[in-house]
Amino acid sequence: MAPSTSEREGSGGAVRNPLFARLLVRLRRNEPPEHLEYRRELLRGLSGRVLDVGAGDGANFPHFPSSVTEVIAVEPEPFLRERARENAKHAAVPVNVVDALADRLPLEDATVDAAVVALVLCTVPDQAATLRELRRVIRAGGELRFFEHVLARDPTLARVQRVLERSGCWPLVAGGCHPARDTAAAITTAGFSIEACRRLSVKPCPLAFPVAPHILGTARNTP
Ligand SMILES: C[S@@+](CC[C@H](N)C(=O)[O-])C[C@H]1O[C@@H](n2cnc3c(N)ncnc32)[C@H](O)[C@@H]1O
Structure with missing residues (x-):
């Protein structure tokens, strides 16, 4: 039996990254203009409940x-x-912030018009379970918007990403982030239809070179 909404509420303290969280807040204060433009592109044209x-x-x-x-x-x-x-409190649209996990969302089936993942599918422990859960809550025909760093097409960089991933050092310093995930393939495997996907190289600082390859796009929750 599917869990009820109340059974799904709360993350149970499963995610706690005090140092990385503080670093992220600092980085966000100085986001480069190109990053802000990617966020605007990610969210452009959305409507309804997101x-x-x-x-x-x-x-x-x-x-x-x-x-x-x-x-x-x-x-x-x-x-x-x-x-x-x-x-x-300062957002132009109503925002309700809730404590939950991506693979246990406190929402009924097909109750949002769209979902947004920005630099999150790299971090969730189980990408396939998260994408299944997103398919469940997005209404049929609704959208998944994504802005994610991904496995490199360049074989040398892909090798570096895999070494960093396997050694555990990147996930350790970057809040559980996995640098070598083929997220576009995972989105398709989950049953979404990718309608647009732009590949980008994003390097806010030289140390971020292992996670430079990004994808930015839209997928449809087709029945
Ligand atoms: C790199 S940050 C990106 C934050 C934000 N989306 C942005 O664009 O700045 C990754 C985020 O995923 C959150 N996260 C980690 N594990 C998660 C999970 N299992 N379910 C939902 N969110 C999770 C982290 O707490 C963090 O806020």
Whole structure:
């Protein structure tokens, strides 16, 4: 039997990254203009009820268009969730910040028009389970918008990413982030139809070179 909404509520303290959370908030304060433009592109044209999964401190909030009537922002990390609640007060659209996990969303089936994942599918422990859960809550025909760093096409960089991943050192310093995930393939395998997908190289600082390859796009929740 599927769990009820109340049984799904709360992350149970499963995500706690105090150092990484503070670093993320600092980085967000100085996001380069190109990053802000990617966020605007990610959210452009959205409308209705939108889920922002792994919302962090709310970096997307200022960029939701006014056609969005409600944002449900899921954030399990306590420090980031508190920052997100503060930032939600200044958002132009109503934002409700909730404590939950991406693979146990406190939402009934088919109750959001779209979901947004920004630099989150790299971090969730089980990408396939998260994408299944997103398919469950997005209405038929609704959208999944994604902005994610991914496995490199360049074989040398892909090798570096795999070494960093296997050694465990990148996940350790980057809040559980996995640098070598083929996220576009995972989105398709989950049953979404990718309608647009732009490949980008994003390097906010030289140390970020292993996670430079990004994808930015839209997938449809086709029945
Ligand atoms: C790199 S940050 C990105 C934050 C934000 N989306 C942004 O664009 O700035 C990854 C986020 O995913 C959250 N996260 C980690 N594990 C999660 C999970 N199992 N379910 C939902 N969110 C999770 C982290 O707490 C963090 O806020």
